[in-house]
Amino acid sequence: MTSLHGLFVPLITPFTADGTLATEALQRHAHAVLDAGASGLVALGTTAEPSALTAAERAQVLDICAAVCAERGAALIACAGGNATADSIRAIAALPYPVTAVLAVVPYYVRPSEEGVIAHFTAVAAASPAPVLVYDVPYRTARPLSGPTLVRLAETPNIAGFKHAVGGIGASTVELMARAGTRTTVLCGDDRFASALLALGAHGAILAAANLAPAAYAALVDAWRTGDLARGRALGHQLDAVGAAVFAEPNPTVIKAALAARGEIPSAAVRLPLLPASGESAEAALAACAALRPEPSRRAEA
Template sequence: MTLHGLYIPLITPFGADGAVALDALERLAHQVLDDGATGLVALGTTGEPGSLTEPEKQSVIETVARVSRERSAPLIVGAATAEALAALAAVPEAVAALTVVPPFVRPGEAGVLAHFARLAEASPVPIVVYDIPYRTGQYLTAGALRGLAAIGNVAGVKYAGGGINEDTVAMMADPRFAVLGGDDTFISPLLALGAHGGILSSAHLATAQFAELIRLWQAGDATRARALGHRLAPLSKALFAEPNPTVVKSALHAQGRIPTPGVRLPLLNAHPDNTATALKHLAELG
């Protein structure tokens, strides 16, 4: 299986009573697919899974899986433990699990490889490794990423290394697994290097333009792709002016697409000035 294209790591909308707004989540999932997204991600970090109860998580998965089934769209589900991965055997729509590099403990590259080898062996679906060192505290070199690619049942990596460096370039030369960009501001140069697509929170907004960016780079139309990438980068920067997904949710609420801009602690709602800046950049895209 080769993952490619644009995946939207869906936010979890909340109603005025603070409960998960499943109807709004379902509408949002349909909207982004209508606008050109390839697939959906449920319970990624953008979905605030750490603040959801187990019943809420199950409801989110069921809702997004239903949309994926109706639209024949691939679904990736955030799952970081052996138990969460095992539960995906009951989600036939799930084509992969998004599994973060173990945060905080900094086990070293050998520990990371052993960890994913064990998870992948028992997982009922392929694993997409979520490499985001500025959150996990564990940097992975190109050699470690190639080691992950060699593990059976590891389908690819969501790469959010914080920019482009020599390890990024070396990793992109390995054809064995998919690279999906996860640093929204840097998605255009990563696609230029050969990334297969992206898992992009910013693409809740301007979904069609992000999908077009991926299509243009993959078609080899560097001139148009470069220009579009330059136009999209300020939007991504604005949407990440505060901890994700606070500004994304505030912008979606301003558009009338979700009932409230609310997030759950420890996140705080976005400042109105940052929301206004994001909406300004969105309007400039046309």
């Protein structure tokens, strides 16, 4: 098991009003989420709109995130790979090392068999210079994985664990945690189910909504990880409104609109095929964040 515990923020990619990469804003935002208690950063996740970035822009984003993490002594998870095994291996090899871990998605669109998924990740992990996290997100990949497959992946050399984002807590999740949760790293990837998965023993989280409320999400992870159950429940209930508001429109449109409204990035711009979030969605997200109330640690009171 790796030491990938805590909150990891999958950073947005801020743009200027004319649509160019806002590098200074990205650097400030990266430092801000670490200042708020995040354990590390995730570069070029779905929230970063990587498919809409040029190769040069993706390299800039990685360089900025790597520099911030090196300066702060924070973990960097870099996203690489896709639905072709050979291309995934080449993409991982091209990453600027060292990175703490590589986040590689379950092959999408082609819908391989579960045996094919295992073969894919066995090859990717064998070729990767860094530990691999399996990004299991079936509502994007159309390839759900069973509990036995997840357990087999957990036992594969150089696979450090999972970003588990399966849209709920079902039998496969319970089986993963019961059979492999003590020897692999499981990071929650569904914002609205983070508290529930942490209660089952997940080691941390990769949460898009943490771009807006990093301190509260860091506190949520810490509460469950340290056994402060009452605080964890209370924070989970509060943060559900944030998660619901953030995903009212396609990610990361609401996050960017809210950050721009707070003056933390220069614009709410996204790139096609995404469209900017509505004002109503941005206001709902801002209101949910403003309503957060820190929960005192019950352990500290004891």
